[in-house]
Amino acid sequence: MLQPLRILFRPKWMVSRSSASYVSRMRHLNKIKEEDEACRAALQSGNIFLYHKLAPLLRRTDSGIYQLPALQTKDVEEILEKLGEDKEMVKESILINCTEQNEAQFSFDVGAIEQAAVEELCRGTFVDLRKAFFLLRGSEAPLVARGQALLRWHQTNGFCSSTGQPTQRNQSGSQRLCHSSGITYYPKMSPVVIVLVSDGKRCLLGRQSTFPRGMYSALAGFCDIGETMEEALCREIAEEVGLEVESIQYSGSQHWPFPQSSFMVACHATVNPDKTHVSVDKVELEDARWFSLEEVQEALTIKAPPRNNKGEPTVFWVPPNYAIANRLIQEWANQQHLKS
Numbered sequence: 001m002l003q004p005l006r007i008l009f010r011p012k013w014m015v016s017r018s019s020a021s022y023v024s025r026m027r028h029l030n031k032i033k034e035e036d037e038a039c040r041a042a043l044q045s046g047n048i049f050l051y052h053k054l055a056p057l058l059r060r061t062d063s064g065i066y067q068l069p070a071l072q073t074k075d076v077e078e079i080l081e082k083l084g085e086d087k088e089m090v091k092e093s094i095l096i097n098c099t100e101q102n103e104a105q106f107s108f109d110v111g112a113i114e115q116a117a118v119e120e121l122c123r124g125t126f127v128d129l130r131k132a133f134f135l136l137r138g139s140e141a142p143l144v145a146r147g148q149a150l151l152r153w154h155q156t157n158g159f160c161s162s163t164g165q166p167t168q169r170n171q172s173g174s175q176r177l178c179h180s181s182g183i184t185y186y187p188k189m190s191p192v193v194i195v196l197v198s199d200g201k202r203c204l205l206g207r208q209s210t211f212p213r214g215m216y217s218a219l220a221g222f223c224d225i226g227e228t229m230e231e232a233l234c235r236e237i238a239e240e241v242g243l244e245v246e247s248i249q250y251s252g253s254q255h256w257p258f259p260q261s262s263f264m265v266a267c268h269a270t271v272n273p274d275k276t277h278v279s280v281d282k283v284e285l286e287d288a289r290w291f292s293l294e295e296v297q298e299a300l301t302i303k304a305p306p307r308n309n310k311g312e313p314t315v316f317w318v319p320p321n322y323a324i325a326n327r328l329i330q331e332w333a334n335q336q337h338l339k340s
């Protein structure tokens, strides 16, 4: 029998703020999302994160830390003019969020301009998003992912799938409209369930052949149309490793930008400790196996795995801490530790 889901935590960003300031910020954000004039005004005093063909601009500080530089709109206009481009292009920026001081944050892709020229003027480097995730501090990773996901969505949804006519965005970029069919399109995410299975003593981790060598992660799968999250979770575990889930506990969720936008719902699950034989679906996974608490604790301490002379990691390691898989694994290890 599956247990009901339990919410284990209250997000820090809600606990630490007074509800008045959170509410006013969310209402301000909604206004600039919905109203073109308000959004144009917010862009004038807002911050812009630059991307080049979807790779975000990072800047390395003197102390070797990588940051996501927030440029002022007038600075971006100046850069465009210096490079002989129309400064009005900046109006194509997409609204991502707003700061605690109610300053709007936008993403803007300068992919049509020569990369090196922009990098020189901005004193930064455009870095592949996966690599950027490793280099940035925790709080900047979701922001950079969201900015990229929205840019990607606009770049790939320029036409109506019903009429084939071009679609037009609103000022904030929160939607696109086909004037011919009247259809409004909104940015999409695919729901994915990610689950750490335990038999009470060990946890089950798997790897796809495309993962970096030695890296094992929690099992994941896309939800099918019409399925509940619990159904998708049980089906994926049955399909990928041939096990039957007995209980499920909700842990948290995350937007994941790879390969397209996914909405990751993360859970813990248990199986009967007498029925733990794993039969791996070799189409989906290269390997899946049970790991002890000691093995997992060791893997969690590895920040950068040692590599052989081909640059391949040589040990068992788990996804880095921006990935929700890492959080599931940490939670499981903490729980086991408390039990022992």
Ligand SMILES: NC(=O)C1=CN([C@@H]2O[C@H](COP(=O)(O)OP(=O)(O)OC[C@H]3O[C@@H](n4cnc5c(N)ncnc54)[C@H](OP(=O)(O)O)[C@@H]3O)[C@@H](O)[C@H]2O)C=CC1
Residues within 6 Å of the ligand: 190, 192, 194, 217, 218, 219, 220, 221, 222, 236, 254, 256, 258, 259, 260, 262, 264, 284, 319, 323, 324, 325, 326
């Ligand atoms: N944040 C985290 O901690 C982690 C995130 N993930 C993410 O979870 C996601 C799902 O994991 P994965 O095990 O690959 O999923 P699945 O087990 O569902 O297998 C992936 C296959 O499902 C098919 N598929 C069905 N629906 C979709 C869809 N909407 N979008 C893309 N492919 C679809 C594709 O087949 P075909 O290509 O044949 O069409 C794809 O190869 C991945 O995007 C992965 O990056 C995974 C682990 C950790």
Ligand SMILES: [Mg+2]
Residues within 6 Å of the ligand: 219, 220, 221, 240, 284
């Ligand atoms: Mg899978």
